[in-house]
Amino acid sequence: MRTGVYFCQMEESRNLNIDSIAKYSANLPEVETVQILGLKPHPEVKILCEQIKSNNLGRIVIAGDMPGYFKPVFTKAMAMTGGNTNEIRLASFQEHGARGENAMDRAKAIVACATMGVPFSLVAVPGGNPVNHSTLIIGSGIAGIQSALEIANAGKQVYLVEQTGTIGGHMAMFDKTFPTLDCAACILTPKMVSVGQHEMIRLLTKSKVVAVTGKPGSYRVKIKQSARYVDIKSCVACNQCSEVCPVKVESEFDAGISLRKAIYIPFPQAVPNAYLVDEINCTYILSEGKKCGTCMKKCPKECINLNEIDRTIDIEVGNIILATGYELLDISKIEQYGYGTYPNVLTSLEFERLTNASGTTGGRIITKTKHINKKTQKEEWIFSPEGIPPRSVALIHCVGSRNKKYNPYCSRVCCMYSLKFAHLIKEKIPNVTVYEFYIDMRAFGKGYEEFAERIKQEGTFVIRGHTASVAMNNGQMIVRGEDIFNDKLVEFKVDMVVLAVGLIPAHGTEELSRMLGIQRDTDGWFSELDYNGSPTDTDKGGIYVAGMCQAPKDIPDTVAQASAVAAGVLRSLTSGKGIGHLSSLSLSEIEERAKNMHTI
Amino acid sequence: MAIRVNPRFIDDLERFGAEDVKMCYQCGDCSTVCPHADDVYKFPRKSMRLLQMGLARKIETTLEPWLCYYCGQCSTQCPREADPGETMMSLRRWLISRYDFTGIARQFFKSRITEVLAIFLIALLTGIFLLYYGFSGGSIHIYDGEGAFLPSPFIHKFDLTVGSILAIFLVINAIRMWYLVMIKGTKFAVPWWLYLKELYQLPWHFFTQKRYSECEKKREHPFFMPWFIHLGLMLGYVTMLVLVMVFVEQLQSGPAIQWSVHIFGYLASIGLIAGTIYFIRNRVKKNYVQYKKSHGTDWVFVILLFLIVLTGITQHVFHRTGLYEWANITYVIHLICVVPWLLRMPFSKWAHLIYRPLAMYLAAIRRDALALQEKLIYSYPINIK
Numbered sequence: 003m004r005t006g007v008y009f010c011q012m013e014e015s016r017n018l019n020i021d022s023i024a025k026y027s028a029n030l031p032e033v034e035t036v037q038i039l040g041l042k043p044h045p046e047v048k049i050l051c052e053q054i055k056s057n058n059l060g061r062i063v064i065a066g067d068m069p070g071y072f073k074p075v076f077t078k079a080m081a082m083t084g085g086n087t088n089e090i091r092l093a094s095f096q097e098h099g100a101r102g103e104n105a106m107d108r109a110k111a112i113v114a115c116a117t118m119g120v121p122f123s124l125v126a127v128p129g130g131n132p133v134n135h136s137t138l139i140i141g142s143g144i145a146g147i148q149s150a151l152e153i154a155n156a157g158k159q160v161y162l163v164e165q166t167g168t169i170g171g172h173m174a175m176f177d178k179t180f181p182t183l184d185c186a187a188c189i190l191t192p193k194m195v196s197v198g199q200h201e202m203i204r205l206l207t208k209s210k211v212v213a214v215t216g217k218p219g220s221y222r223v224k225i226k227q228s229a230r231y232v233d234i235k236s237c238v239a240c241n242q243c244s245e246v247c248p249v250k251v252e253s254e255f256d257a258g259i260s261l262r263k264a265i266y267i268p269f270p271q272a273v274p275n276a277y278l279v280d281e282i283n284c285t286y287i288l289s290e291g292k293k294c295g296t297c298m299k300k301c302p303k304e305c306i307n308l309n310e311i312d313r314t315i316d317i318e319v320g321n322i323i324l325a326t327g328y329e330l331l332d333i334s335k336i337e338q339y340g341y342g343t344y345p346n347v348l349t350s351l352e353f354e355r356l357t358n359a360s361g362t363t364g365g366r367i368i369t370k371t372k373h374i375n376k377k378t379q380k381e382e383w384i385f386s387p388e389g390i391p392p393r394s395v396a397l398i399h400c401v402g403s404r405n406k407k408y409n410p411y412c413s414r415v416c417c418m419y420s421l422k423f424a425h426l427i428k429e430k431i432p433n434v435t436v437y438e439f440y441i442d443m444r445a446f447g448k449g450y451e452e453f454a455e456r457i458k459q460e461g462t463f464v465i466r467g468h469t470a471s472v473a474m475n476n477g478q479m480i481v482r483g484e485d486i487f488n489d490k491l492v493e494f495k496v497d498m499v500v501l502a503v504g505l506i507p508a509h510g511t512e513e514l515s516r517m518l519g520i521q522r523d524t525d526g527w528f529s530e531l532d533y534n535g536s537p538t539d540t541d542k543g544g545i546y547v548a549g550m551c552q553a554p555k556d557i558p559d560t561v562a563q564a565s566a567v568a569a570g571v572l573r574s575l576t577s578g579k580g581i582g583h584l585s586s587l588s589l590s591e592i593e594e595r596a597k598n599m600h601t602i
Numbered sequence: 603m604a605i606r607v608n609p610r611f612i613d614d615l616e617r618f619g620a621e622d623v624k625m626c627y628q629c630g631d632c633s634t635v636c637p638h639a640d641d642v643y644k645f646p647r648k649s650m651r652l653l654q655m656g657l658a659r660k661i662e663t664t665l666e667p668w669l670c671y672y673c674g675q676c677s678t679q680c681p682r683e684a685d686p687g688e689t690m691m692s693l694r695r696w697l698i699s700r701y702d703f704t705g706i707a708r709q710f711f712k713s714r715i716t717e718v719l720a721i722f723l724i725a726l727l728t729g730i731f732l733l734y735y736g737f738s739g740g741s742i743h744i745y746d747g748e749g750a751f752l753p754s755p756f757i758h759k760f761d762l763t764v765g766s767i768l769a770i771f772l773v774i775n776a777i778r779m780w781y782l783v784m785i786k787g788t789k790f791a792v793p794w795w796l797y798l799k800e801l802y803q804l805p806w807h808f809f810t811q812k813r814y815s816e817c818e819k820k821r822e823h824p825f826f827m828p829w830f831i832h833l834g835l836m837l838g839y840v841t842m843l844v845l846v847m848v849f850v851e852q853l854q855s856g857p858a859i860q861w862s863v864h865i866f867g868y869l870a871s872i873g874l875i876a877g878t879i880y881f882i883r884n885r886v887k888k889n890y891v892q893y894k895k896s897h898g899t900d901w902v903f904v905i906l907l908f909l910i911v912l913t914g915i916t917q918h919v920f921h922r923t924g925l926y927e928w929a930n931i932t933y934v935i936h937l938i939c940v941v942p943w944l945l946r947m948p949f950s951k952w953a954h955l956i957y958r959p960l961a962m963y964l965a966a967i968r969r970d971a972l973a974l975q976e977k978l979i980y981s982y983p984i985n986i987k
Contacts, residue, residue: 338635338679400629403679441629468629468677484630484639484647491633491641 003060003089005117008076009038010045010066018095023065027113029483034059045072050079058084063116065093065109071591075149091116098122099531099541099584102521108584111592118600125596126588128543130579131219134162134320135159137571138223140514141170141325144557145564147193149323152568154202156573161317163199163225164207168272170194171327175255175351177358177365179557180422181453186557187360189270198273206315207274211509214322214518218543219580221319229310230278231287232265236305237276239267243297243306244277251283254477257351259385259457260362265297269360279308320542320580321571322518324528325564326511328550331402331409331504339401339501340472344479345370345383346392347472347499350419356385356463357426367391367495392497394435395427396481398469403504404441411525414554416502417444421454423500424462436462437494439469439483447556449461455484465492472499505554518545527553538567544580546570612657618699619714619897620692625684626650632686637816642969645669646676646686649693662700663787665968666955667693668961671937673817673885674891688788688895695897698953699776701782707949724942731954732934745926746854751931754854760937764944765847772956779957783964792971800966807959811836828880828890835877836955838870845870857922873914878908883914893945903951910939 007027009020020038028036034057039045053059056194069092080087093116095101100109115122118601124325137153139146162169174194176186197203206227232243249264256262264284267277281287284296286308298306323339328350334342341347346369348356359365368389375382397420402408417440426435438457443464445454458464469483472561482493507526520540521529526548531539538546548567549560574580612623626647633639633647645666653662659669660783677687699708710717736742736751744750784792807813812910815829845853845867852863882904884893913936920929947953 275641381927404627406683407681441627467633468631469634470631471634482634484633484644486647487628491639491644506930581684 003119004033004034004058004245005032005061005063006035006037006057006059007033007063007065007113007117008045008072008376009036009040010043010064010069010072011041012068012071014041015067015095018100018109019106022106023109023113026110027063027065027117029232030114030117031235033117045075047075047079047082050076051083054079054083056086061091061117061119063090063091063093063113065095065113065116066254067094067096069094085429089119091119093122097532098126102295102541107589111587111589114589115596119313119594120599125599126584126592128584130577131217131543133544133574133578133580134221134318135575136161136317136319137321137323138163138211138221138317138319139323139325141165141171141327141508141549142169142197142205143327143549143560144173144190144193145325145327145551145560146323147190147197148173148564149325149548149568149571150197150203151193152558152565153571154197154200156568156572156575158202158572160200160203161223161225161319162203162205163209163211164205166268167207167209168228168268168274169197169205169269169279170205170269170273172351173557174269174271175257175358176354177361177428178422180418181447181449182364183422183425188260194271194273198275205274208278209315211514211517212314216318217586218545219320219574220511221322221544223317223319223322223516225317226312227315228312229281230276230381231281231284231306231308232277232279233305233307233309234274234276236303238303239270239275239277240302241267242300242302246296246300248294248296249278249283249285256355256362257349259348259352259355279306280435284308301479314496320545321574323546323548323567323571324514324518324520324540324551325548326551328505328510328554329508331506333402333501333503336402336408338470338472339398339499340474340479341501344472344474344499345372346479346497347501349501349503350416350423351503353423353500354419357423357430363387363389365430367427367498391431392434394437394439394494394496395498395500396418396469396472396494396496397423397500397502398472398481399438399440400468401501401503403502405504409506409525411554412444413502413505414444414503414557418447418450418453418556420500420502421445421457421462424457424464425460428460436496437481437496438462438464439467439481441466441468442463449483449557505550507551511551518542519562520545520547527551538563538570541584543584605657606657606659608658611654611658612653614658615653615689615692615696617955618692618695619895620685620689621655622654622682622684623650623689626654626680626686627682629681631679631681635675635679636670636812636839637673641670642972643965646690650684650686650689653693661693662697662789663782665783665961665965666690667697668958669813669965670694671814671817672892677891680830685895688891691892692734692897694954695951697779697955698949698951699712701779701957702771702949703774703778704771704949709945710949711897711899714902717899717902721906721942721946724945725938728941729934729938730935734838736930736934742927742930745921745929746856751930752937754851757854758850761846761850764941768944768947772953775948775953776956776960778958780964784967788968788971790971791974792967793974796967796970800963800970803963803966804959808955809837809963811958813962828884831877831880834873835881838873838877839955841866841870842874855922859922867918869910874907874911875915877903880913882908899951906939906943910936910943913939927958 015144024038024266025034027033077087080090086467093112095109098112112122115125134453136159138161138165139150142162150162154160173190179186208230209225209227211223212226214221218220243265244263247263247265250261252258252576253262255258255268264280265277273493355361357367363385369392370383371386371389372381373384385573399416399420403413427434429438445451466484467484467486469481473480479496480493481496485492519542523529528551530537530547530552531541540547546567548564561594633644639645643666649666667690672691674687677685695711699711715755740749740751741753811833849863852860885896888894903911913932917929917932917936920932
């Protein structure tokens with residue numbers, strides 16, 4: 003069939019040389035004419051009709067980033083000349099992943115398939131590889147735990163790698179989940195315990211993936227396991243070592259609002275339920291065994307060994323699941339909210355730990371009080387038992403999110419957890435006033451809108467209008483805002499400000515993406531293969547993404563995606579063939595297959 | 603009243619300098635950081651909103667753009683980089699073109715070529731007229747007295763003529779501003795005695811520019827710098843205008859310096875030269891957010907003023923040192939710059955000299971009138987003691 007190829011680009015190509023692709027496509031069989039229409043073209047029906055007639059074209063291939071955008075014009079021209087409109091084929095570079103190293107070959111293959119009239123997705127199916135039946139999961143938040151349990155319950159081996167001393171991730175820090183106000187720990191801890199006890203799950207805490215080699219189906223992974231200095235099997239978490247430890251540092255699990263020792267357990271329900279030593283702060287390790295060491299002498303089970311060394315573990319796995327999660331944007335650079343300057347301005351995670359029943363205040367929401375540090379003789383503001391509950395609290399949405407200077411994207415969970423905070427404050431403190439400053443209320447999920455309405459009815463002042471001004475006047479914080487719906491500028495005296503801080507990818511994401519060759523999007527999150535079609539796959543076969551590391555999402559979505567990932571892994575394990583990497587197919591191979599299909 | 607919407611208003615305003623109004627998503631950050639926004643005059647967000655809705659007829663009756671002194675806080679804080687500060691600036695330019703009944707201001711703001719051509723044309727006509735007058739009646743070698751090239755009584759009359767043309771335009775425009783704001787834009791009764799009660803606002807804001815200094819608290823410049831320099835520039839300017847309109851004959855006399863008059867001239871010159879250099883420097887260096895985007899008319903404004911001051915000082919020096927030929931030549935150049943500058947005033951940014959205090963005056967009247975109507979009761983349900 004006489005074919006015409008038209009190149010229409012919507013935007014400047016990143017690494018595609020359109021001229022070279024055009025030259026290649028001119029040599030393809032049956033191609034009569036090749037036209038480069040350039041950037042954002044406006045093809046005219048009349049001219050197209052003339053070209054179709056003069057070349058007697060039976061098929062038109064539109065090639066480019068978004069060829070579907072131009073299809074109506076070509077369809078019109080084809081119809082007007084009496085041709086078959088079904089023979090307008092799209093060669094979409096974006097859809098079929100012509101990016102990265104093999105972009106040019108991929109683009110050529112896409113055009114070749116289109117000119118022969120066979121769908122690229124049918125032709126370019128990578129051959130299956132035999133799959134190793136173990137799976138590696140990097141990150142053990144709720145996403146990693148859910149995937150691990152799904153796969154392990156199907157009877158397959160799972161390696162669960164976690165950087166900190168315990169699994170659980172951020173969800174373990176939360177008090178309640180929205181919109182059902184279920185206790186987060188009640189959902190998570192049973193899952194954590196089953197992970198810890200599961201015979202098919204090998205838990206590697208304080209570990210980090212340092213190298214990945216091999217191909218889909220058989221990845222060889224090198225894992226560096228840092229010394230824990232406490233034997234997991236014999237430790238009974240009796241807390242005697244922690245009592246004698248002289249070092250006090252900020253607790254990561256409590257988001258820095260409380261102190262822990264250098265030998266510690268992150269939280270009482272930690273899995274594995276054993277203590278660990280923070281080698282950065284331990285006096286014994288820092289002095290190379292010359293000072294301290296009291297915990298070793300104290301331990302009744304003799305399970306502490308401060309001379310333990312790191313070790314590396316080599317494993318072979320068939321599939322890898324990335325569930326590395328997120329962290330909060332560093333908001334010390336956003337000055338207008340006074341974080342770091344005014345004591346009672348908290349981030350969302352700090353507040354989450356404050357209101358958590360297992361937190362430092364036992365779930366009492368109180369303001370910080372001034373204390374004098376005995377060692378440094380400096381004033382510091384801490385949460386102490388004599389703290390009083392705030393009379394009024396301001397919750398500010400979109401701090402660093404939807405902001406061109408910091409995160410241009412919406413962090414997706416902040417609206418809902420801020421509403422949840424409003425409810426928790428109202429529930430715990432009588433006669434408290436809560437103000438919510440929001441820009442747009444994004445209550446998008448099942449039951450979310452109803453939750454937002456419920457919070458408004460509970461008496462929280464939900465004010466449409468952001469604020470960029472938190473000031474201190476004679477020891478009283480004042481939040482100034484614009485109430486857009488009531489057309490007023492308002493100033494409220496508040497005792498506590500909670501900032502709904504935007505989310506960014508966890509700090510190891512970039513390193514991991516380089517190690518594995520996984521693309522990241524402009525905001526730094528892992529790129530999935532196709533956001534609609536295959537949201538859990540990456541463009542490398544046998545590597546999947548789950549949870550926040552792909553994009554901000556709430557707990558229900560994370561759990562759903564984690565289960566979907568498990569389905570993908572189990573599919574490859576039961577079929578015995580993993581999906582190979584598409585780049586393993588060469589251009590000539592794709593051409594050959596397309597020709598064969600074409601003749602059929 | 604029917605609401606008239608101009609869907610192309612944003613595009614229209616782009617010619618006046620505002621480019622990013624469409625980016626605004628109405629978060630209100632700008633209003634909260636603005637040192638001047640209050641319960642009656644809420645801006646810049648509200649102005650941005652009116653703009654996005656294309657309510658040009660509504661905006662031309664508002665005073666908000668005049669209450670902004672462009673400290674740039676809003677533009678720094680804006681999460682969408684919609685540049686509300688520059689938008690308010692552009693709205694001021696647009697308002698000047700709306701107050702101007704001739705339509706000349708609009709042409710000047712929209713097309714730099716028109717403006718420059720008009721200036722050249724007037725400069726040319728002035729030059730021809732002055733040279734013709736000078737050579738027909740006097741000698742280039744004589745500066746003052748009998749047979750002078752440009753005798754001072756003639757200059758005095760010339761100044762007064764130009765000044766009256768200027769004043770006529772300004773008064774008509776000011777009345778138009780009052781009409782738009784107080785008649786078309788005010789939907790509540792304004793008692794006449796409020797006009798008397800708030801009358802002190804006019805000289806107060808004219809001579810102190812107190813509101814501008816309030817911006818500096820936010821801006822954290824050392825010594826309230828831009829406000830101080832701007833005040834110096836403005837006072838120098840006004841002093842000079844008075845000297846030229848009333849005392850020009852004393853100024854031009856003798857090689858001897860008449861200190862009772864000249865001391866004011868020197869002080870004014872210092873203010874003018876320091877001000878113009880400071881603002882030209884800032885616009886070149888773009889060191890603060892409010893100087894990042896310079897409209898064409900801004901450049902014409904500062905550069906022409908700088909030339910006027912420079913030629914004025916030069917002719918003064920030539921005159922006092924006895925170089926009468928050179929003094930006459932520089933004087934002609936000086937006047938060639940001054941006349942288009944003065945005639946351009948009502949159609950340019952310069953007109954804010956009148957509109958700013960007037961806006962402050964009218965704003966105070968409107969605020970009082972609203973308070974009288976008890977529309978200002980702070981009805982928000984919460985008051986924490």
